[in-house]
Amino acid sequence: MKEKKADNDHFLSSVKNALLILRSFTMEEPEKKISEIASTLGLNKSTVSRTMATLASEGFVYKDPETKKYRLGMTILSLSGIIQNNMDIFRESQPVLNKLVRDIDETAHIAILDNTDVIYILKIDCNHYVRALTHVGRKNPVHCTSSGKVLLAYSDESTIQNVIDSGLKMYTNKTIIEPAHFKEHLKKIKKDGFAYSLGEFNEGVNSVAAPIFDYTGKVIAALTVVGPMQRITEEKIRPLAKKVIESSMEISERMGYWR
Template identity: 25%
Template structure:
């Protein structure tokens, strides 16, 4: 919660603020932590937590509270990620069988890349990404595609938020990022060389709808010293184009409805 805005006023907003208090790595949180993160008085937080437990959004544990199964069930009903995941999964599995690396399906969420699906195995390098997790768009191969193929305002939003350094290889200078995005748009795929996690690199390709708008991205991610990104680029691009053809039919016919997205720039143009 943004402390500058003060605590939420409506009952619904207060309940949602308690759910939103859980971060990506949190499992169990105490009443004290939940009240502090949501900005609610402890008695109010305690009462609302009880109602959320009764509904199934939360579960009580010995350590406090954790997110409940009811939220997982509801999340599976969200049409956009479900439709994309179901359509993409065969292509992700094929890429995994061909590379034995971590394979991701991602979409843009605000100024972050959000991972909708991940396929990996015993031979894949352990990495920090997970389904439902997010990373800044500017330091990920998938995120760079959304910025390169997006509007100037999208990039300005990222720059206004700041380019925090996640590793020594993170691009933190706006001019350097703009040049990197221009190369991304020109070649048609994104590259991340240890920019979000040390020792981890990735290559990603865009997924288009029937109007040639970027609606998702597929990536191959693995050990920086073992991954030949340029050699893997054609494989990930082929998978992304095949998925694009399938989704084009679905979006054109209306069987898969997606939120409005920006049109892709004309190929060969520089990034904004």
């Protein structure tokens, strides 16, 4: 019995290591050597090497024969395609986002909440260059992005407290870092039905976001529009918010939401 438990523990540990390794790849670090992965995760090089060999055999990672660096393989892309094709939010939001971007000529995203971060799952670019730290799959902090704040405003108290307890890091001199002020700010967002960020995460970049509801009335995502402060000025926030809310409600109704 003890041997069986030991085997199970070893198997679970190997699976966990494999998942940690896959999650260690980012847009900023898309390629890594065995030694880099081992150092980052605090694992033995031999353990990482064996795990990478297994992942490579199943197409989850690919090793460049010249650089000896690994990157994510085509199996990951295949799996992400399955997720996208089976998520209603992709199907229902894309035509609405396309229309909104054509109308306002600013970049739009769909974002979801992931603990203390937001993840962008869909992005439609406008014709202008936008100096914003966003791309599909990227995680950004929840407390200083318009999408994150609007998602948090409709979350339960424990989720909000978890973000505060994790620390409201200052990214610019406009980032709200005082807990009481932040909580009041979230109450106002829920009352207004939209959130905005005026250079709170990325200096010179402003954004507006509104919630997307599912058929149960639960907020499942946020629609956010982002652009430079020269185009999305403080005076334009409310008129732009009206269009963003209209689009987010259209997506919500496509998802089965009834006002």
